[in-house]
Amino acid sequence: MTIEPHEKKGTAPKLGVYVNNRAAVFLGEGFTLSDLIDLAVSAEDAGLDFVSVGDSLLAKPRYSPIVVLAGIAAVTKQIELTTGILQPHMRNPVMLAQEWATLDVLCGGRTSLGVGLGTGPLELVEAEYRLIGIPKRKRGVAFDEAITLLRQLWTEPEVTFSGEVFQIDSATVGFSSARRPHPPILVACGGYVPEQAGTGPNDFYSPETAGTFTGPFERVVRLGDGWITGIVTPDEYRRALGVVDALAQQRGRKLDDGFERRLNCFLHIGPDAAQARQVGQEFLESYHRLPFDSETLDRWLIAGTAEACAEQISAYVDAGVTSFQFVLADHQQQRQLERLANDLAPRVRDNVTVAAMA
Template sequence: MAETVERHGYDSVWVGDSITSKPRLEPLTIMAALAARTQRVRIGTAVMLTALRHPVHLAHALATIDNISNGRVILGAGAGRGDNQMYIDEHSAVGVPVGERADRMEEGINLLRALWTQEDVTNEGDYYPLENVTLEPQSLQQPLPVWISSNWVRRGLKRVAEMGDAWITNVPSVELFNRCWDRVQENAVEAGRDAKEMTRALYISVNLNEEDEALAEGDQFMQAYYSRPYEAVSKQLLCVFGPPEKCVQAIADYREAGVTYFIVRFASPNQMEQLNRFTNQVLPALR
C-alpha cells in the first residue's frame, strides 16, 4: 500500500501505535520496513504514545529508521487517554501509571531531542535519570521533527505551543479547530514562539462509500477499533463517512481554516479500494 501511495504522489505514510489496547503490528518495525520499500514519502507516527517507551530506546530506534530512510521520519507524539480501562491496562503492562503519561511524555520528548543532537546527555528529571549518555548514530535530521497531537485539552494545546514542530489534531468541527488554534497561538506567545511557523495537520477518518454503506462499514470499523459506536466516536474525532464529494467539502473547509496537512485513515476493511477511490475522486479536486 505504501508503494502505491508513493507512486500516486502522496507526501507521507503514517502508522498508528498501541501495544496491548488494540491488535496492531509493532509500529517501529513497520516504519523500518516502509523505509526499505519506499524512496520519497515521509514516514510518520499518528500518533505514538511516547510514554509507553523509554526515551533512550525510542531515540535509538527512530534515529536508526531516520538513517535507513535518508531523513524521512516524523515523530507524531501524543499522551493518549486515561479514561478507558484498556488504556489503563496498556500502561500498567509496561510499568507506567496512566496518570504519569503526560509528564513522562514531556520529559521524554525533551530527552529525545537532546539524544538526537547532543553528546554526553544528562537528565535529572523525575522519570528518566541519565548521566553522560551519547547516542550513535544520531538522527540524520537535526533535529528529527516532532509533531504534537492534541484535541481541545488545555494542557495538550499548551504542550503543542511549547514543544511542537507541528500540531496534529482530529477535532470534529471547524469551529472547534479555530478555538483550539487560537489557544495554541496564545500559548505560543507566552512561550516566546511564533505559532504561524507551525504546520497544522488534521487526522481524518474517511469512508468513501455511499452514505448508508459508509455509515454501516465505518461504524463496524470504529466498534472494532475503539469498542465504541460511531455516534460516540464522531463527537470526539473527525469522521467523514459518505460519497467522495462530502470528503472534498470537509477537507476544503478545514483548508480554509488553516490546515495545511491531512493524515487520512480509511475506516474500512477494504483499504486499497478506499485508497484508489480517494486518489481518483478526492485528490484531483484538492490540487
Template sequence: MSLSIGIMLPSRETAMTGRHDARGLIEFARIAEESGFDSVWTGDSVLARTRVDPLTLLAAVSARTSRVTLGTAALIGPLRPPLLTSAQAATVDQLSGGRLILGLGSGSPLPESRREFDALAMPFTDRARRLDEAAELWRQAWAGESRFSGRYWQIDGLDSALPPARLGGPPLWLAGGDSDRVIARVAEGYDGWLPYLPDAGAYARGLARIGELTPRPITPALYATVCIDDDRRRAHDTLDTYTRTYYRQPLDVLSSFQAICGGSAQECAAWLAGYVDAGARHLVLRIGSLDPHPHMLAGRLLPLLRQAGSS
C-alpha cells in the same frame, strides 16, 4: 505552507480482521506513494489495539519508498524507555534519509490502556508529563548533548546516542484535542499539532490560541477518517460497522469527538476543505473501512483536495 495529504496504513484493520499482513502494509505504502500521497502513517498499540510495531514497520517502508514522509499517528511515547525510542527513531530517520515525523500521544485514559502500560511495566500516572520530558530528552540526544537531567530520567553520556539523519532529529507533533493544557503543551515544546477535532471552527480557534502562545512555526495537521461512497446511507453503514468493530462504539457516538465524514468524494472534500480554510496544512486520512486500499481515496478525493489546497 503548502497542503500535504497523507494516508494511514491499515495496521490495526489488518490485525483486528485476523489478516496480520505486515508485508501487505509495506505494499500499501508503496502504492500510496505511487498514487500521489505525500505521507504514510501508522498507529501504535501492543495489546489494547494490537498491531505491528510502528517504527519497525516504517523502517521496512523506508526501503520500498523514496519520496513519502513516514509518520506515526500516534506513537505512545510513555509505553517505551525514551532512550530506546531515541535510537529506534534515529535509525528510521537514517534509513529513510530524514523522512520521519513522530506524531506522539500519551495513551488514552481507558482500562485497556492502563492494562497495556501495566503489562509493559511502565507507569500509567503522569504519562503526559513523561511524554513531554521524553520529547525533550530525544531532542537533547539528537543534538549531541552530554547529559540529561529531568524529573523522571537522569542520563550521563548522552552524546554517545545514535544521531538521526537530520540535525535536530525528526519533527515531534503532539496528537490530542484542543484543551487548554494540550494547546499549551504544543506551544511549549512541539513542532506540530495533530488533533482529530470534529468541528473546523474549534480547529481554527485552537490553532489561533497556539499562535498567541508561541512565535515558533507549528505545523497544523489534522487526523480525519473518511469513507467515500456516493450512497450516503451506505457510507454511514460502512463507517458504523467500522467504529463498532474498532472502538466498540456506534458512529453517532464516535463522530461527536472524532473527525469523521462519509459521503461522495465531493462531500468529503468540501468537509475537509473547511479544515484547510481553518489553517490545516497536513491532512492525515484514515479510510473508514475494514478492507481499505489507497485507490479508495487516490482516484477521486485526492485531486479535489489538491484543488482545495491551491485555492
C-alpha cells in the same frame, strides 16, 4: 482499478494515509502486513505526501510501528514516514532515540515523529501503564520528559537528566539522524469529550467538560514542531488554533509555515452517503472496540461521495489545517486508497487552488 499519480498544486494541504498496522492484525487475511506494505507503495506511486502508522500495547494491539516503517522504508524512495501517533513515554528514551534515528538514516531523512498520550478502553489503558511500570496519573509528566529527552539525545553529545519518571546519566546515542537538527516532532493534543461516558475513543470523561473539545494546548507550543488533533469541527479547530497561536506568542515563538497543523480523520468514500457513514461507523467501532455516539462519529468520520468529502476537507483547510492523516474506514483498504488518490485528492487540490485564485 489502478492508481494514477497526480501533480501537487499551489498551496494544497499535505495528504497522507494511515497504513493501518492495527487493521493488519484485526482484519486477519483481509488485510495482512504484506498488504500494508503494498498499500504504502501505492500511496507513494499516487503522489501522496506521507504514510503513517499507529502505536499501542494492549488497548489496540498492532504490529510494532518502527519495525513496520523500516519495512516501508525498504520499498519506497520519497514518501515521508511518520507515526500518528507513537507513545514515547512507554519506551526507554535512549532506546527510542537510537531506534528512530536509525530509521531516519535508513530512509534518508524522510521521517517525522507524531507523538501522543494514546487512548483506548479504560481498563486496557490502565493495564498498559501497569505493564511498563509507570503510574497512569504520571503519564503526562512521563510524556513531557520523554520528548525533552529525545530532543537532547538527538542534538547533544552527552545527556544527563533527572526527572520524576526518567533518570539518565551521561547517555549518548553516538550518531545523528539524517534529518537535521532532528526529525520534526508533531504533538497530538486536544480531544472531544462525549456527552455520554463510555462512548467514543477517548479514555477521559467528566460531566464538566462533556460535549466540548479541550486539551492542554500549551504542551504543543512547548514541545512540538507541529500539532496533530482530531474529533473537532472546523469552527472549534479555528478557535483552538487561535489558542495555540496565542500561547506561542506568550513564549516568544512564531508558528510559521514550517509548523505543521495535521488533522487526523477517518475516511470512507462511496456513492451512497448513508451507507458510507454506516460502513465507517462499523469500522471505527471494530478498530477501537468501543461504541460510538453520533456526535463523535460525525466529528471524526468524513464520509460520502468524493465531492462531499472534498467540501468537508476544504472547511478544515479554511480553518487552518495544513495536512490530513486519512484513516481508511473500510475493510477494503486498497479500494479506499484508490478512491482517495483518484477521486478525492484531485478535488481537494483543485478546491484549494480555486480558493487561492478567488
